[in-house]
Amino acid sequence: MSTVTDPRTPVAAPAAKSPRRPHLSGMTWLVWRQHRAAYWTLVGLTLACLAGVAWQRSQLTDYLAKYGWPHLKGDEWVQGFTAYSGHLSQAGLALTCVPVLLAVFVGAPLLAPDLENGTAKLVAAQSVSRVRWIGTKLVITGVLLVAGTALISAAYTWWWAPVKSQAGWTEATYFNTTGPVAVALTLFLVSLGVLVGMLARRTLTAMVVTFFLSIAVEVVWSMSRLSLGSEVNATTHHAAGLPGQSPTLPTGAYEIDSNYITGSGKLMGWSTCAHEASEKAVEVCLRKADVVGWSTKYLPISQLSSMQWLGAGILFGLTAVVVAVVVVRGRRRLV
CATH class of the missing domain: 1.20.1050 (Glutathione S-transferase Yfyf (Class Pi); Chain A, domain 2)
Known part of the structure; x- marks a missing residue:
């Protein structure tokens, strides 16, 4: 037994598929x-x-x-x-x-x-x-x-x-x-x-x-x-016994250590002559130690x-x- 469809009957359009949203699975x-x-x-x-x-x-x-x-x-x-x-x-x-x-x-x-x-x-x-x-x-x-x-x-x-x-x-x-x-x-x-x-x-x-x-x-x-960085050394040299000012470091530099430097290149702690009672005695102490400047180690911000x-x-x-x-x-x- 066959079923005859009236040609005048409107045919329903197929339902549009909704876009599939991304989801976890x-x-x-x-x-x-x-x-x-x-x-x-x-x-x-x-x-x-x-x-x-x-x-x-x-x-x-x-x-x-x-x-x-x-x-x-x-x-x-x-x-x-x-x-x-x-x-x-x-x-x-x-x-x-x-x-x-x-x-x-x-x-x-x-x-x-x-x-x-x-x-x-x-x-x-x-x-x-x-x-x-x-x-x-x-x-x-x-x-x-x-x-x-x-x-x-x-x-x-x-x-x-x-x-x-x-x-x-x-x-x-x-x-x-x-x-x-x-x-x-x-x-x-x-x-x-x-x-x-x-x-x-x-x-x-x-x-x-x-x-x-x-x-x-x-x-x-x-x-x-x-220790991940490479230390940079800056030095200054003056007359014997007159260490003068320490080196001027770049902007943002991190100072690691600063020491006196002698004429022979030997490093001495900055407190070497700090025990002396007067400035004159400090100067004499520095001359005896042959201090000629400063040596400063630092890390540049670069x-x-x-x-x-x-x-x-x-x-x-x-x-x-x-x-x-x-x-x-x-x-x-x-x-």
Whole structure:
């Protein structure tokens, strides 16, 4: 029995397909769903930091504009810069704590809870490989950390740039929060936190151990970062026994050490004749020591970029080693 369709009956047009929106699926969706609270917190804090830095920089540039910024002349602007430098250093100090906090609250809990409550055993029993599961967690977390840290670091560098010659660029407040060091140090500490969580297999234990380990890394880094640069030596020469003025260093230079220099080129500490009771006695002491000038070692601010990239390269390399250990151990002994 056939059905005859009346040619006069209008035929309904096929429904237009709605454009498919991009969405997460599979393992990516699972990882995002599991850690969505931490991930959204990272996004929110990043946006809040960017807004705060933008507002603070506008305040700084409004102040500097009174003295002809971006072409500042003289040092008059330095007199009233104290309040703005306080905000800048306080923000930088807060940012130096961010890598440690991320290592404790993002890195350590990335795998430790799954190992503690048995979720890792369930994952190991599925068709998805353990390496893919760990890799997805590391990649998503790493992308968010790199994007957020890089944006905040770039914004803080933008805020600091107009006055970096007057701020202590060798201090952790600025050296660790500008350029590539901020990203590299964050990734290294977070990867350490992931490894500690994998080994400890207890969330709270992993967070505590990661905190103290991160502090230790920060201390070692602060003690070694100046060695990333190449010292420059400046000398002055005067008559015997008259050291005169120490060398004039370039703007923004960081002075490492300053010593008397003798006619034979020997260096003597600046306190060599400080024990003498009078200026005449000091002059006699200096003549006996054959002091003829000063020798000053310093780091020029022009080395900042090269020092940061060298340090970041070392940290990136260490991060790659830690991540490799996490992946290999996760493949062999996850549960």
